[in-house]
Amino acid sequence: MDKNTRILELSSLSYLVSASVGFVLASTYYLPADFLGYLNGQDVARDFLTFKGTALSPPLVLLVLQLIFTTWVADDSRWGWIGMVGLTILGVFYTITQLGEPVTLRALRFTNWGVSMVFLFNLLFAVLMAIFGWREWHRRTEQNADSADRSSCVW
Numbered sequence: 001m002d003k004n005t006r007i008l009e010l011s012s013l014s015y016l017v018s019a020s021v022g023f024v025l026a027s028t029y030y031l032p033a034d035f036l037g038y039l040n041g042q043d044v045a046r047d048f049l050t051f052k053g054t055a056l057s058p059p060l061v062l063l064v065l066q067l068i069f070t071t072w073v074a075d076d077s078r079w080g081w082i083g084m085v086g087l088t089i090l091g092v093f094y095t096i097t098q099l100g101e102p103v104t105l106r107a108l109r110f111t112n113w114g115v116s117m118v119f120l121f122n123l124l125f126a127v128l129m130a131i132f133g134w135r136e137w138h139r140r141t142e143q144n145a146d147s148a149d150r151s152s153c154v155w
Helices: 003-028 044-049 060-072 078-099 103-108 113-152
Strands: none
Touching: 003 044, 003 060, 003 078, 003 113, 060 078, 078 113, 103 113
16 A cells, blocks of 8 residues: 555544544534534534534534545555545545634634644644545556556557
């Protein structure tokens, strides 16, 4: 397994743990989703189970999808590609949505260390997923191009 793939898997699994802790903190401190003021979540648990998520975690359906992608990413078949592309897209999506939450300013003021640390870990792991997913995407694309060039070469 390539180094990029290992880091992508590890950052994805770390994000899953951090987002799970984020759901617990969002429930405890009532931090519903409010991405750029458009989502206006009401019930944190219900929003987590549906498609809104919370201020510190995406919805459960995305976390389950992320777990599936994580199990596929190490495979060299089409499933590995789907897993790698899925984790890369989720990493970019998570980064953007985390920064669009009003809890961002609260977290950066460190008024609640738990919320701040989960926010920072979520952001770190999402960025790592995006970066190492993109790097793995690039590596696999080059590898496929090289193998296609070798197979089309007439000796």
